[in-house]
Structures are given as structure tokens and as C-alpha cells.
Amino acid sequence: MSERLEDIAVKMVADGKGLLAADESTATIKKRFDTIGLASTEESRRDYREMLFRSDDAMKKYISGAILYEETLFQKAVDGTPLVDIIRAAGGIPGIKVDTGAKPMAGFPGETVTEGLDGLADRLAKYYDAGARFAKWRGVIAVSDKLPTFGSVKANAHALARYAALCQQAKIVPIVEPEVLMDGEPGTHDLARSEEVTRWTLQIVFQELAEARINLEGMILKPSMVIDGKKVRKASVEQVAEYTVKVLKETVPSAVPGIAFLSGGQTPEEATAHLSAINGYDLPWHVTFSYGRALQDASLKAWGGKAENVAAGQRAFAHRAEMNYLAAKGSWTKDSEKAA
Ligand code: 13P
Numbered sequence: 223m224s225e226r227l228e229d230i231a232v233k234m235v236a237d238g239k240g241l242l243a244a245d246e247s248t249a250t251i252k253k254r255f256d257t258i259g260l261a262s263t264e265e266s267r268r269d270y271r272e273m274l275f276r277s278d279d280a281m282k283k284y285i286s287g288a289i290l291y292e293e294t295l296f297q298k299a300v301d302g303t304p305l306v307d308i309i310r311a312a313g314g315i316p317g318i319k320v321d322t323g324a325k326p327m328a329g330f331p332g333e334t335v336t337e338g339l340d341g342l343a344d345r346l347a348k349y350y351d352a353g354a355r356f357a358k359w360r361g362v363i364a365v366s367d368k369l370p371t372f373g374s375v376k377a378n379a380h381a382l383a384r385y386a387a388l389c390q391q392a393k394i395v396p397i398v399e400p401e402v403l404m405d406g407e408p409g410t411h412d413l414a415r416s417e418e419v420t421r422w423t424l425q426i427v428f429q430e431l432a433e434a435r436i437n438l439e440g441m442i443l444k445p446s447m448v449i450d451g452k453k454v455r456k457a458s459v460e461q462v463a464e465y466t467v468k469v470l471k472e473t474v475p476s477a478v479p480g481i482a483f484l485s486g487g488q489t490p491e492e493a494t495a496h497l498s499a500i501n502g503y504d505l506p507w508h509v510t511f512s513y514g515r516a517l518q519d520a521s522l523k524a525w526g527g528k529a530e531n532v533a534a535g536q537r538a539f540a541h542r543a544e545m546n547y548l549a550a551k552g553s554w555t556k557d558s559e560k561a562a
Pocket of ligand 1 (some may be wrong): 243485514
């Protein structure tokens, strides 16, 4: 495979394929496992992710790559095969989450800034050697009547840009993820407020990327959709698509090869419906999914931490991945759910 950043970036988002975000930190995966009553251990985390990556048919047809947490990048399957080799054998690109989390931002109550820049150049070299060809960094933007502040958006955008520069220097494609929260507190904002905050955030992010001399053709944007807060959620599929497309067209240069959305707390079917409606528009980028919860939730439940349910977990994963593949081509309908 070509090692040019531009070629890797296109491969991550083209042909209806999307990314499996399986990069939950140890604290986050514990919360997910709690929902099925499973203890989070190195072994159970391995078993779960091995189950997903060995969904061979789905991985080959619908998934371009998987975002991993550091532990997974260096982990081996039960039979000793490195998990990255299983991903690569299915034609997928291994990627790595490199931020160390959103931490309370000093002087900015209710807001966070994402950390992880110190020593990042050295870590990236290690991740490249382990097979990672793209990385992810998530900045988190809280929404209320008063938030976000300019200071917090600017600090998060600056960190995203510094991270992106270090990635490109290390021949790793940066996924730039500024998440405008739909499921944060108070979670009561309407669509117009989401539009305003998302537009503002993306404007500042692309300003910082330009100042950091980022090669836009060698990166992927992972934004949130323009959507009203989780506690209100009444905007229609058509409205979410219309507002999202409007804001992205106003802020994202066409030199960026691809946009891969996060699901952010949407239900799996909502995330699929929105992606398909967005792809009903004529867009200058490849637009696909990089879902965590929306791709995994049904699979996690069907698996339930039991070896005898591996096939059921893989079937659930394959179904959701196929639905999102159709959505990335703009051809999903409610009937697609039944047909599968
Ligand atoms: P969700 O799709 O569950 O929001 O996760 C995507 C992700 O990678 C968040 O950083």
C-alpha cells in the first residue's frame, strides 16, 4: 500500500467504507462492559476486540480501518496473532488514539482542554513501527447558553493543530476531531445553537490548522453532526442533514479528502439515517462514519461477554456496519434494516 499521507487518507473514507472507533480508554470500556455485567480485564478487552476484528466479511466489505487504544495496538489474539495483523489481513488500516483525555481547563469552569502533546513525537514513532498509519485526537466543546468560551475553543483547536503537525511529520494521517457535545450538560440546546457553535468551532480549527501548516489533503476531519441536545432531540433527519451540510460547506476546505462523523450519543439507527441523508447532498468530500457506540452497541449486547455468543456479536456488528456502508453511499432507507 502506498505510504503517502494523501493516499492513506482517501483509503480511510472512500467507497462507502468507514472507520470502526474501538479506541475506548480503559475507563470508558469499563463503563461499556458494566452495561452487560462484564468485568473489564486485559483479557476481556482483548476478547471483545478480537470478536469485532475477526468479523471478517464485514471488516473486508465495510470497514476501512480501526481506531485502537494503545493497549490494543500491542495486544495479541488468543492464538498469538497480533490484533493489528487481523485488521490488516481484512484490508483494514490500524489507527491509534493518541490524546490522553479531556481534562478540566484551568480558569474555565465547565470546560476541558485535551492533553497529550508532551512526548507525542516519540510515541508516534513507536506507534508507526507497530503499524499505525493514522491517529485520532478528540477535543471536546461543551455547549450551554454561555459555553463554549473563545478561550476553550481556541486552546482545543490549537492542540488539535499541534497534534496534526506532529502526526504528519511522523507519516501518520491525523484525524482531527473537534466534538461539539450533544450529550453533555445541560444538553438542552436547540439546532440553531448547535449550528452556531459548530460553525464557530470549525472556523477556529481550520484557522489553527492553517497556521500550523497542515497539509489538508493528508488529514481527515471527524466532526459531530449539527444536532440538538440529547435532552431535547426533536430536529428531524432532514433538518439535521440540512444544517450539518450547510455548516460543513461554509467551514471545511474542499482540499480535505474526507469527513468521518462521530456518533456522539445518537442511537445507532439515528446515526445511520443522518449519515445517509447528508450523503443525499452533492458534497466536495467523501463523507462517512467513524462510529464508536453506534457501530458497537448492538454487537456488545449480543455478545454479552460469552464465548458462545461470538457469532451473534459478529452478526450484529456486520449488520450495523452494512447499514452505515449504505448510508455512506446515501442509499440507506428504513427498509434496508429489514432486508438485511
Ligand atoms: P462515538 O461514535 O461513540 O461518539 O465515538 C466516536 C469516537 O471516536 C469518539 O471519540
